[in-house]
Amino acid sequence: MRSAVTGRNDDLAWLFDPPPAGGGLERQIYRRIRSAVLERRLRPGTRLPASRRLAVDLGVSRGTVVAAYDQLIAEGYLEACTGRGTAVTALPDAMLGAPDAATAESTTAPASSTRAASFRMPAIGGGLDASCFPPGVPSLDTFPKREWSRCLAARARRLRAADMTYDNAAGLPILRETLIGHLNPARGVVAEPDQVIIVPSAQAAFDAAAICTTEPGDLIAVEDPGYPHAREVLAAAGGVLAPVPVDADGIEVAALTRLKRFRLVAVTPSHQYPTGVTMSLERRLRLLDLARERGAFILEDDYDSEFRYAERPIASLQGIDGGRTVIYVGTFSKSLAPGIRVAYLIAPPSLATTLARIVVGKGQVVAGVVQAALADFIAEGYLAAHIGRMRAIYAAKRDALVEALRANLPSEIRVEPPRGGLQLLLRLPDRTDDKAIVHELAAAGIEARALSRQSLRATGRGLLLGYAIAPLDAIAPAAKQLAAIVSRHLDG
Amino acid sequence: MRSAVTGRNDDLAWLFDPPPAGGGLERQIYRRIRSAVLERRLRPGTRLPASRRLAVDLGVSRGTVVAAYDQLIAEGYLEACTGRGTAVTALPDAMLGAPDAATAESTTAPASSTRAASFRMPAIGGGLDASCFPPGVPSLDTFPKREWSRCLAARARRLRAADMTYDNAAGLPILRETLIGHLNPARGVVAEPDQVIIVPSAQAAFDAAAICTTEPGDLIAVEDPGYPHAREVLAAAGGVLAPVPVDADGIEVAALTRLKRFRLVAVTPSHQYPTGVTMSLERRLRLLDLARERGAFILEDDYDSEFRYAERPIASLQGIDGGRTVIYVGTFSKSLAPGIRVAYLIAPPSLATTLARIVVGKGQVVAGVVQAALADFIAEGYLAAHIGRMRAIYAAKRDALVEALRANLPSEIRVEPPRGGLQLLLRLPDRTDDKAIVHELAAAGIEARALSRQSLRATGRGLLLGYAIAPLDAIAPAAKQLAAIVSRHLDG
Numbered sequence: 001m002r003s004a005v006t007g008r009n010d011d012l013a014w015l016f017d018p019p020p021a022g023g024g025l026e027r028q029i030y031r032r033i034r035s036a037v038l039e040r041r042l043r044p045g046t047r048l049p050a051s052r053r054l055a056v057d058l059g060v061s062r063g064t065v066v067a068a069y070d071q072l073i074a075e076g077y078l079e080a081c082t083g084r085g086t087a088v089t090a091l092p093d094a095m096l097g098a099p100d101a102a103t104a105e106s107t108t109a110p111a112s113s114t115r116a117a118s119f120r121m122p123a124i125g126g127g128l129d130a131s132c133f134p135p136g137v138p139s140l141d142t143f144p145k146r147e148w149s150r151c152l153a154a155r156a157r158r159l160r161a162a163d164m165t166y167d168n169a170a171g172l173p174i175l176r177e178t179l180i181g182h183l184n185p186a187r188g189v190v191a192e193p194d195q196v197i198i199v200p201s202a203q204a205a206f207d208a209a210a211i212c213t214t215e216p217g218d219l220i221a222v223e224d225p226g227y228p229h230a231r232e233v234l235a236a237a238g239g240v241l242a243p244v245p246v247d248a249d250g251i252e253v254a255a256l257t258r259l260k261r262f263r264l265v266a267v268t269p270s271h272q273y274p275t276g277v278t279m280s281l282e283r284r285l286r287l288l289d290l291a292r293e294r295g296a297f298i299l300e301d302d303y304d305s306e307f308r309y310a311e312r313p314i315a316s317l318q319g320i321d322g323g324r325t326v327i328y329v330g331t332f333s334k335s336l337a338p339g340i341r342v343a344y345l346i347a348p349p350s351l352a353t354t355l356a357r358i359v360v361g362k363g364q365v366v367a368g369v370v371q372a373a374l375a376d377f378i379a380e381g382y383l384a385a386h387i388g389r390m391r392a393i394y395a396a397k398r399d400a401l402v403e404a405l406r407a408n409l410p411s412e413i414r415v416e417p418p419r420g421g422l423q424l425l426l427r428l429p430d431r432t433d434d435k436a437i438v439h440e441l442a443a444a445g446i447e448a449r450a451l452s453r454q455s456l457r458a459t460g461r462g463l464l465l466g467y468a469i470a471p472l473d474a475i476a477p478a479a480k481q482l483a484a485i486v487s488r489h490l491d492g
Numbered sequence: 493m494r495s496a497v498t499g500r501n502d503d504l505a506w507l508f509d510p511p512p513a514g515g516g517l518e519r520q521i522y523r524r525i526r527s528a529v530l531e532r533r534l535r536p537g538t539r540l541p542a543s544r545r546l547a548v549d550l551g552v553s554r555g556t557v558v559a560a561y562d563q564l565i566a567e568g569y570l571e572a573c574t575g576r577g578t579a580v581t582a583l584p585d586a587m588l589g590a591p592d593a594a595t596a597e598s599t600t601a602p603a604s605s606t607r608a609a610s611f612r613m614p615a616i617g618g619g620l621d622a623s624c625f626p627p628g629v630p631s632l633d634t635f636p637k638r639e640w641s642r643c644l645a646a647r648a649r650r651l652r653a654a655d656m657t658y659d660n661a662a663g664l665p666i667l668r669e670t671l672i673g674h675l676n677p678a679r680g681v682v683a684e685p686d687q688v689i690i691v692p693s694a695q696a697a698f699d700a701a702a703i704c705t706t707e708p709g710d711l712i713a714v715e716d717p718g719y720p721h722a723r724e725v726l727a728a729a730g731g732v733l734a735p736v737p738v739d740a741d742g743i744e745v746a747a748l749t750r751l752k753r754f755r756l757v758a759v760t761p762s763h764q765y766p767t768g769v770t771m772s773l774e775r776r777l778r779l780l781d782l783a784r785e786r787g788a789f790i791l792e793d794d795y796d797s798e799f800r801y802a803e804r805p806i807a808s809l810q811g812i813d814g815g816r817t818v819i820y821v822g823t824f825s826k827s828l829a830p831g832i833r834v835a836y837l838i839a840p841p842s843l844a845t846t847l848a849r850i851v852v853g854k855g856q857v858v859a860g861v862v863q864a865a866l867a868d869f870i871a872e873g874y875l876a877a878h879i880g881r882m883r884a885i886y887a888a889k890r891d892a893l894v895e896a897l898r899a900n901l902p903s904e905i906r907v908e909p910p911r912g913g914l915q916l917l918l919r920l921p922d923r924t925d926d927k928a929i930v931h932e933l934a935a936a937g938i939e940a941r942a943l944s945r946q947s948l949r950a951t952g953r954g955l956l957l958g959y960a961i962a963p964l965d966a967i968a969p970a971a972k973q974l975a976a977i978v979s980r981h982l983d984g
Contacts, residue, residue: 027677038812071804076773089773111787112846113755116704119846119853140653152648152861159641161632164831185519200692201855211728212608216708232853236703238730263605281568281581295603312563320530339656341859354604354611361611361724363693364855367833367862369644 025060029068037077044090132478134447135423135466143337147382152373163368170356171198172371178378188315195352197345203233204364205329205345210237212355213297214263221265223251225454227273243456250279253286270305270314274454274464276418291325298326304334306387308420309395324348397467404476408483422468434461517552521560529569536582624970626939627915627958635829639874644865655860662848663690664863670870680807687844689837695725696856697821697837702729704847705789706755713757715743717946719765735948742771745778762797762806766946766956768910783817790818796826798879800912801887816840889959896968900975914960926953
């Protein structure tokens with residue numbers, strides 16, 4: 001009823017009906033008015049009640065109303081007119097759009113990009129459920145929880161303010177050094193600490209490597225069949241993927257030689273994904289020669305080479321090369337656990353600075369406290385002990401799977417025990433529809449991946465079976481069930 | 493001298509001279525032979541001493557030699573010929589290249605890509621040194637070390653095996669929920685937990701947003717002047733950057749309207765980088781309207797909006813829009829500390845699933861234990877308390893800088909105190925060479941950034957000065973020194 005309010009005070013009664021109650025009164029008043037302005041329920045020029053008056057009406061302190069008004073003035077919703085109180089800003093009417101513009105779903109949301117749709121791979125693995133047979137997931141019930149927890153908690157307690165800066169964004173010196181100390185004997189990797197770059201995942205490493213060595217539209221050679229998550233990232237980085245066949249000795253270098261220009265070739269020499277083949281020495285040397293000749297780089301994805309059951313793991317390409325042509329990528333997702341969220345690049349000296357800049361510029365960074373804890377974990381010998389222990393456990397699981405498959409599959413199907421890694425490729429005749437089998441297996445609660453899904457042009461059929469996460473005694477029954485489904489498909 | 497060895501046994505004496513000693517004997521034997529094969533010092537076909545004989549010669553156990561041989565056989569360097577001992581594999585001679593091929597620097601290392609060179613920004617800030625005046629670095633000596641350390645150590649101790657899986661790679665549910673609880677009142681953000689995506693950095697968020705909404709070659713509108721680290725990432729994602737001028741109300745929407753097609757526009761509405769301008773409500777509404785009309789998305793970088801000294805921080809664009817058109821990006825690098833290595837996206841509902849897939853597919857992931865600790869830290873009220881405390885400290889530092897600059901600069905230079913954030917833009921006349929001043933300041937131990945370096949086409953000159961990390965009592969003397977250098981340039 002005061003002159004400060006347009007028309008009668010009752011005109012704005014709706015604004016505070018029901019009256020704000022409970023906590024955050026200032027915020028509630030602010031929100032009511034803001035929504036009303038945006039939705040044109042409060043028209044430009046409308047005067048608001050004097051703060052004193054509104055405070056009395058709402059039974060709140062005057063300061064609360066003043067604070068809400070001040071905020072609305074600061075944000076441009078209201079204007080303070082000296083001597084004339086507070087009014088709704090005269091915003092161009094058209095801008096406010098339809099009533100309820102702020103919440104209506106009237107306009108259609110624009111679509112995401114075409115390339116966004118290329119990220120369609122399901123996440124790896126099925127979490128903690130110790131199921132049969134998701135590939136790529138290590139055993140989790142054997143994770144050295146106590147040791148990792150202790151290393152992490154110790155570093156968390158000893159946190160220094162220096163750990164909180166932007167410094168060392170490409171990797172903590174202590175982890176870089178410790179990693180080389182581990183990788184040199186274990187993987188034959190030869191590098192100085194400043195060649196080591198720490199990232200949150202192998203995919204982040206692939207992305208940085210592609211950005212570093214290729215222009216958009218350049219050919220990136222990939223193994224076919226190969227690792228779909230790597231293909232996704234390399235293509236998203238602008239690479240045109242050139243599939244190169246894989247035989248019993250690894251990537252067919254003769255086929256690669258026929259590619260006119262390639263700037264990067266991504267390989268899994270220690271344990272080809274998904275075939276499980278180890279690249280022969282001859283092939284390794286030919287590949288290194290070809291890359292040098294062409295001025296191309298090799299991306300060596302050494303994802304699960306730690307687990308080799310017969311002999312010691314095959315030394316890395318990086319070590320043979322002396323690290324000039326090879327960008328080496330390793331991860332703790334398989335050797336330790338995916339939840340660690342740490343992977344690493346070993347860059348050739350010529351690329352180390354550039355790769356580090358790309359990683360930092362793209363913000364592919366890892367909290368220092370996690371890196372420091374991991375360095376301690378490795379230095380204490382926990383990683384080596386865990387790998388040694390898991391090698392025996394995984395070998396037993398592999399044997400159980402091989403035995404059960406051999407016992408239950410028709411003799412037409414050859415079951416070849418992998419020499420390393422966490423999965424077995426069960427090759428099936430070309431007439432088989434491996435996707436349909438995977439579908440049927442899923443209905444029976446068994447995870448597997450179809451070989452044809454790992455391929456761009458390769459025509460082989462098969463099932464990729466991970467034996468790492470399943471409990472040992474669950475493997476034989478699940479394999480028997482799987483064999484029954486596969487057999488039915490072979491007959492049908 | 494045995495028949496198993498080609499020629500005389502002495503022929504291979506060089507291989508073990510000096511004899512392997514100390515630990516890791518098996519590894520040493522392996523390495524000596526491998527290098528010799530790769531460097532052609534051991535020719536194909538050469539027979540190696542029988543393992544028993546070599547063991548005696550070297551004074552090691554026979555098992556050690558056998559293990560080394562087995563490994564070399566597995567890797568393809570040696571061949572076991574039944575009844576004829578062990579010989580160097582007949583690898584094609586050409587493949588082994590020049591002697592010392594494995595270590596020689598004879599061939600030139602191929603170069604990195606052109607786009608790699610676009611990542612040339614120096615890392616932000618200068619570490620822990622409490623220097624004057626690096627922009628973008630928060631105060632680190634006031635970091636709530638004890639509270640963060642406690643939250644992190646507690647989560648590290650309570651580690652569950654479930655935290656170690658590939659699950660929740662796009663964000664831990666507890667952090668997603670806690671963040672909304674914090675952002676809704678603090679920033680007016682309106683979202684459901686599944687719209688929140690956790691990434692290691694704001695740059696990772698920009699990258700995912702660009703991949704999600706644009707095709708390579710699409711126009712991405714950016715503020716000019718603007719944030720170079722964002723430009724770097726958006727360009728690396730294939731965007732063609734279209735600079736749009738900024739005036740006292742923020743990005744000039746009229747100029748943006750003249751762009752034919754843009755799919756994404758990146759803005760800093762709360763506190764424009766680097767000018768410090770707050771986008772007016774009218775401009776916000778116009779920008780939202782234009783984006784909706786064009787079917788484009790807005791990337792709202794809300795990097796330091798928590799620190800607003802006069803009134804409450806301006807509510808986010810995301811909240812005005814109801815979250816349909818805006819991809820909101822926030823970070824803990826300014827509000828807490830860069831070393832946390834956590835940032836987040838709030839996606840429109842229409843993009844949430846796709847953006848999460850991109851983030852997981854590109855491996856832009858954060859360790860669950862850090863996320864959980866951060867959720868606890870926020871829920872305990874430590875974040876809000878820290879921000880409240882820092883607001884007062886930063887306001888005092890800002891005032892000290894403004895006062896000292898005003899007292900020591902010629903009246904021609906207007907010093908405008910920023911209403912928020914961690915830096916002040918000191919505008920200089922167009923005739924000034926701001927890069928030269930920055931250079932001279934660096935020589936005097938003072939960090940600053942030239943406005944012209946933050947610009948693509950914009951022509952303004954000035955110095956961007958961060959006042960957050962410097963101790964309060966260091967600000968006035970450094971500002972005085974800075975003013976002297978600037979004054980000299982104005983006169984010269």
